[in-house]
Amino acid sequence: MREPTVREVMDALSSGVVWSAGADALQPGASEELGGGSDALLHGDASAAVRGIAVAFTATIGVLREAASSGANLLIVHEGAYYSHVNDPGELAGSAVCAEKRRRIERSGLAVYRCHDAVHRSAPDLIAEGLVRELGWQMFEVRHTPAASIVELPMPMAGERVVRHVKACLGLERVRIAGSLAARCRRVGLLVGYRGGAKLAVPLLDRCGADIVLYGEGPEWETPEYVRDAAELGGRSAVVALGHLESEQPGMKLLAERLQARFPDVPVRFCPVDPAFRSL
Ligand SMILES: [Zn+2]
DSSP states (O other): OOOOBHHHHHHHHHHTTTTSSSTTOBOTTTTOTTOSOOOEEEESOTTSBOSOEEEESSOOHHHHHHHHHTTOSEEEESSOTTSSSSSSOGGGGGSHHHHHHHHHHHHHTOEEEEOOHHHHHBSSOHHHHHHHHHTTOGGGEEEEOSSOEEEEEEEEEEHHHHHHHHHHHHTOSOOEEEEOOOSEEEEEEEEOSSOOSHHHHHHHHHTSOOSEEEESOOOTTSHHHHHHHHHHTTOOOEEEEOOHHHHHHHHHHHHHHHHHHHSTTSOEEEOOOOOSOOOO
8 A cells, every 4th residue: 555645645635535536626716705815735755655644623732632643644724723823823932832842743743734725615615515414414505605605494493402402412511693583594694704794694694595603713893783674674584603623623624524524544633622602
């Protein structure tokens, strides 16, 4: 068996062939809310042979430990390793935490590849597909756009029941809800990651007929205030903020499975990350 190089895995990811039969799987320029240009080898040598791959939402200290002790020498993450969407940490680089993390990565021998834009540019967005699948709603998806997925439940459900289902499937202790859960819910809109702003969420409620919109995170004064006013005016729709990690981690789990299928001779391990926030 010939081990692939880090470069070969990176090329398979950036061209989209990991999750589709063709290299034309990506939609150029579609759905990049933060400008693109994020996918990059953050650490390591592109010519190194890959003995094992670990996949995680982000490179926490715990993930680094788990990846290295599993025998992986390539870690694939969705978000930046240094607490910023842009890969260059800028002034943060001098912080004690950044410096220690860098030291640990270098000592571990892990190559770290950031895979953000390509998974969002696939059609459908692989990260959104992962969330729909984790919720068991693949059969009910009626539409997807570059930014959103729309699911039509087989029969109307009480809004609270939908929220309880989401929490159970994603293993969440809490979610935040704004608006009204009074209506029976038939259509659910899903927006992963940082797509919870009014520009993306409100059209799902107004034009796509969603009764509930689930999103990762977004400005609190936009969509939540819109549905609050809508409820005051007699509207019966709600939004549920899942959290950024909570909405996107299932997509990275799906990516790990697709990678394993693409590189069957290389062990691929998904490293789940607990939400950073806890409630008191
Ligand atoms: Zn994302």
